[in-house]
Structures are given as structure tokens and as C-alpha cells.
Amino acid sequence: MSAIAGRATAGRASGGAEPGAGQTSVRFYGGLREIGASKILVSTARARVLLDIGLPMGEGSELFGGVVHERPGRELSDRLRVNQAPGIPGLWDPALLPEQSPLRARDPRPTALFISHAHLDHIGMAGLVDPGIAQWASGETVRLSRASVFAGYHYLGREPQLQAIDSTVQVGDLRVEAVPVDHDVPGACGFIVHAPDGVLAYTGDLNFHRHGGRNSLAFAQRVHGASMLVTETTMLSFEPLATGPVRTEDDVLSIAGQACARTPGLALVSVYERDVERCSALIGAARRWGRTMVWPGAVAAFLAAMGVEGVVTWDRTRPQTALQCAGLDAALAAGLTVQTVGLSEVASDPGGYLVQLDARDMPAMLDLPVEPGAPWIHAQGEPLGPFMPDWAPFQAWLSALGLVRVDAGSTGHATAGDLTDFVAHSGAGVVVPLHGRHPERLRRPGPILLPEYGRAYALDGSVLGR
Template identity: 30%
Template sequence: MKTTIKFWGGLRTIGGNIAEVIYGKDRIIFDFGLVYNPASSIIDIKERKQSYVLDMLKLGAIPAIDGIYSKESLTGESFSAAKPQPQEDSSYQTAVFISHLHLDHMGAVDTLSPQIPVYMTEDSKQLYDALERVGEGLSLHKETTGMSFGQTIEVGEIRVTPIPVDHDVIGAASFLIETPDLTLVNSGDLRMHGPHPEYTEDWLTYMATQHIDVLLIEGTTFNPDKKETDTACKEDADILKVGKDTLAQKQGLGIFNIYHRNIDRIHTFLQMAQLTGRTPVLEAPTAYLADHFLHDVHFMIYLDDSSKYAAITEQLLAKHKTVTAFDINQNPAAYLLQNSYHSIQNLLDLDLKESIYLHSNGMPLGSFDPAHQTMHALLERLGVSYQSLNVSGHAKNEDILYIIDRIKPSVLVPWHSHHPELIKPLDSKQEIYYPKLYETWQPNSLNIAKL
């Protein structure tokens, strides 16, 4: 067997998954994101654009992979950090494939050489471009190429086909990767309890008919601490009902905090406002995404003292009205207002008597983020009630085991998990491989036979 696989990240982390598949001089890499750990994010280097790639290498935020960074971006002293071979000196034909638009899977694509093509689904590319327009692009501009679900991209003798799965962001894909002597599936991030379980079920039905040599499966939810989370929602469908019932009990302002890359979640809160007789009010970037991706929806745009989003707001004024804190304070119970954590200071302008803060997978994500405690302390100080409406974007433990049992790969590789060893397949004879970081693995060492 000529195919080799090398793992550069994601083996015992949530996100930061980077794997390299090589056949001869053909190479693909998937994904290319960052490990999310706000507690260790002590410095901001976004403005150091000339040295950005070297800075990221020095911080260990990106791996020292030969042949993917430009010679220009590697110019300068690397000191103790390993400086990889520049792309211009590499003999590999390389392409990078992004499964979905979460930062832990795509947040470092801007460090790649302009000569390295980056592929993602058409929906992901639309979101990627829209985020750049609202000021949420990456530190450096990087062109990407959209591909249709089911479309096969050939990188020399390696074939990559994206297949839709349900995750909490549009455009999410699993990748079927075929070389002349190996068939590999990267599950990507997926679930069976979201608004589109049919995506994952159809993917699973197809994969169960294939002979899969290697399955890379995410295992986010596997944890030795079985303590229940504080959310009142088990599935996405619960968010609308619980949120509606909670708002009905409050005589003041409704406030919500979401991660607006989840377009379905934006739509859920617009529906919630309609069902409770409240006017939905969105921040300008979210309003732009709602206007771009949703149809026949109605909302107002929140105007604060910041002029940061003036250009975005101006584009939307032809369709949507604006509202200020003064307007909301005339009748707070008439509104359901978006408030992202980075704008939480705007709450100081509002009448918060009998108000409720609905937190639905917005930042900060959990207690591992120091900002989570800060958020709760501020809400308590302001007398704002809190309700978690979080629903995981990742498959439940039992669903992961069901997926493995349906696909029955020759070899299972668990990753995207703090505890991959906890993934114990229903079939006790299922072969499992736990790769080591930076190890070059030839799967034929586990007696995989290509049918």
C-alpha cells in the first residue's frame, strides 16, 4: 500500500483536526482549524500581518507542515520554532478540504500559501464570504473554491467527495476520500438530533453500502464526567418551545445570545419572537446573514453608539427598520433583542426589569471560558434572569456507536475528542487504531485489504 496518513492535530482535542493523506506526490489535508482554548489565548497577533504565519508557528497554533506556507510568509527568524519547507520548494501537489465553517476546523486557512487551493461546499463558501463582508473574516484574506455535494475533486490520484451531514452550521460535510489502494471517510462534525437528521441518515445509509477501510469519527461528547448539562433542551426542536414558554412568563425585555453561523438558530429565534408577539431585533452582522440566507423573514436592526457596522446597516435600511435603546425602553416587553457577548455592555443602556437572557450556544460557550463567569456575574448584578437553551452540535454517545456499527469500517480512528479511548464500539471485534501525533501511518499495517 502506498497511501500514508499523518495526523497533525485533533487526536485529544476538540477541534484543531488536521490530517494529511499522501499517495505518491499527491496530497490532501483536512481540516485546517485552531484548537479553541480561551483560557490560554493571552495575546492577540491579528494585526501583525507581516509576521502572522511565523507568529502562529512560534505559538504552536499551526503545525510545521512542509510545502503549505509561502516562502514570503516564512521570511524572518523562527528562533526555537521549526520552520517548514516553503510551498515553492515542495514537489507535492496539495489541496486543503474544509468540512465546515467553525473556527476549530477552518480558522487557520489564512496562513496557507495563496498557491494552495482550499475547497469547501458552496454553502460554506457563501457563509465564508458573508462573514468576511460583516468584518468576521480571518486575519489574512484567503481565496476558497466552492464545490457541490456529491461533486468529486481529483488531486492527482486522490479523489475527494463531500456528502452532507447535519451539524449546527450550514454546508457541513463528511468527506469520502479514495486513493488507488484505500477508501477513507472523515465523518466531520455531525449529529442525529438536529433540524436535519435526514442529512446524516442518508449519509449513513450510503456509507453502510460501501467498503470503508478507515473511518475517522468525531467523539466530542464522550467524557468520563456523566453530569447532566444545565440546558433544558435535548434537541433543536426543544429550543423554540422552551424559549417561547420562558418568554411568556416574563413581563420585561427578552434577550438572546446565539452563534450566528448557525442560520437555523437565527430562524428559530425569529419564529420565537413571532409566536410571543415580540418584535425581533438583530445586531447588524446577524441581520446581514439573516437577510442573505433566509427568505420572507421580518426583523429590526439594533442601532447602538458604535459606528463599526454602519456600512452593513446602510445596505439593509431599504428592507428593515432600525431601533435604538431609547425605543426599546418605551416598552421592553415588546421586543426580543439579540445581544452577543462582545456587545454585552449594551445592556447598560436598557431597562432590564423582569428581563430574561436566553443563551443558545453563543459565546462564551461554557465554564471552560473565563468569560462565562464574567457574563453570569454581570447578569446577576443587573438583575437579569438566565436560561440556557444550548443544544450540542455533536452526536450523542449512543448515536456515534450506532454510526460505527452501521458503517463497520475495517479500522476505526476516533478523534476530535478529549477521551477517544471511551469510544467502545458495539461490535467487540471492531478494529480500533489510536494514532500518535506526527506519526506517519500506513494503514496496510493493520491488514486492510482493498476490495
């Protein structure tokens, strides 16, 4: 049976029997043997809570990525037809659903959406949700999301209407607590859902190496003994499993600095702009190396809106995409401090610059005074890796220009060893590995649940409705 046929029939309400009085139901609508698309519905007879509402990434994104053009106004209905959006009644914006759709039916229970962090595989479908449903996230996630929209990076549907969560939100008889974790984006948090019959803990994305893992270690202590622990397993997805120490942020800068030192001319880099801390550090480090860091227009607008200092982008002499030009216009109109540099200045002193590439405008590499053998420093920027559909064409462009890839990234996800230690000492009644291609690789001395799409489970991992 195909992956599509094996899920809920397109456009129909998914699920089955609702939880009885005093009983909690947990359903998983994404992140199952895939990186991204996380969606976890926690329900009782009196309330519903959805944890994350992400888009598929990597191999799961090909239906609407690459050369595929979205049909305006049909982003939701098209995804429902091919089961890239779950058929949860009362969740989606009725204005985006066909008149006859059973998903337009309102659910009488209070419902709320909680976003763990502002990566698209966790927040990407928030703009398609019924505007009457409250959306909660950390204050930094709210700020980052708004800065992204300001810079021109639009969500599907409307801009998510996020509210900042201080610590705890009550939704009917479900109490949701946000707890900071360490990731590679500001404001990342996990959630603890206190239900009448137990506790569900959800990691979002986390690691135990950045900043010494102090937030994630505190989270691990807070969720000890949860009835159900749902954890990301991204780093179990790859062959071979990474072993040994993880690069620190100082290591990232050191590798990038050495690559720049070996190159008398222009150096190129790709770093994910939502890793604001790394971007800011790279600007300062480039300055110490005698180089000016130059960003595409929209990236510069986003970083400036996030309060990053020393942001430089291209002036009008460098052709950029409409998105990048609009981002620069927005930043200048808002009076943000963004400096500009021209192609002629870079051409006259290429060794004085470090340029962030636009992965969506690969031919624009031809505008740059770059020599064969120059480094492309890959520091976890786009394209993210071989699992992304734009990785192969990007590598072809690098090869055509004779550029040399320098791997300088440090993952934002927990290593296989740290994941194993985390779940082994979690004291959880049952562990659910999610957000990874090989969840079966997770091991612990206790029950592990590999859930099926849309099936209802009790907090002890048993199947409901049979």
C-alpha cells in the same frame, strides 16, 4: 514533557518518511484530546489532501484569545513557534513565513484543502494557506464564509479562496468525495478519500437528531466498510455523558417562548448566528410571541446576506462596537433589507423585544432596560459554554445584573449513544476518534486508533516509518 515540547520543533518541517508507491499516509495535526483544531493530512507519493484546518477552541485557545492581542502579520509565524500550526512544508503562504523557514519549500505533489463546514475550529486557518493551493467546500459553506466576511468577521490572513465542490474532486491519485451531513450550520459535509490502497472516511461534525439525521444516516451508509473512519467525538468530552432524548428545534423554541412568557419586560438571548436555520426560526417565533428580535449590527448584516427575512438591528442611538457598526454600514450600503430600532423604543416597550447580546461587548448590557430576574436564553450562542475562556466573565456580568440563565440549546453534535451505534455498525477497518477531550470513551467491536500528533499511519492504523 509539555504539550508544546512534545510536538514538532517550532518552525521545522514535521513528519518523517514519505509514503512509498501505492501507499497512503495519514497524519493528525489537531483535534487530539481537544474540541476543535481539526487537521488531517492524507498523502501518497503523488498527492496530498488536507481535511480541515481549524483553530483551537476552548482551553486550547488561551494563547491567542481573551486579553491576548495578535501581532499583525505574525499570526502564522507565532502559531508555528508554539505549535498551534503544523509544520507542513509547502502548505502555508510563503509571504507569511520567515525567509529562512524550511516550510517555504514547495512540495511537488498536487495539494488541496477540503473544508467540512464553516466553523472556525474547522476553517479558521484557511486564510493562511498558500494561495496556490485549491480550497474546496460545499456551495453553502462558500456562501456562508463570504457572508461572514461581508459582515466584518475576518479570518486570519486573507479571506479563504473557497471553491464549491459539486461531488468529487481528483487530486493526483486521491479522489475526494463530499457527502452532506447534519450539523448546526448550513453546508456541513463529511468526506470520503479514495486512495490507491483503501478508503478514508471523515465525518467533520455531525449529528443524527436534527431533521431526523437523514443526511448523516445517508453518510453512514456511504462510508460503510471504509478502511479508516475518522469521527468526531465532541459529546464524549463532558461529565456526565448526556443520556435521554435530544432537544428538537421545536423544543428550543418552546423553552425560549416559555421564558419570554414569564417575563413582562425585556428578554435576552444568545444563539449562534451561523446556525442560520435556528436564527430564522427564532425571528418568526418572537413575532408570534409579540416580540421583535433585535440583533447586533454585524450579526444582522450576516443574516441578511444569507437571505434571512425580518432582520432588525440597532440604530445609531445604541452604542455598538466598531465591528457591529461596520457590519450595519455594509448591509445598508449593499441595499440589504435590515430594519433598525432605537434604545428609546425598546425602553418604552421592553416586553415587546427579544435582544441578542454581543458576547464581545459585555458592558453594553448596561444600556438595556433589563430588570433583575429577566432571562438570558442560552440557545448555543456565544459564549458557547464553560469550556470557553469568556464564559466565566459573561456569567459574572449576568450575576451582577441579576439575570437568570435559561438553557435552551440543542447540540449540533452526535450524542454518545448515536456515536456508539454509528461506529459499531460502520464496518470500518479501524476507527479514529477525534475532536473530543476523551476519545478513549468511544467503544466498538473492532480496532480503535488513538493517534499521536504528526505521526504517520497507514490506512489500517499501523505506524509508518518505524
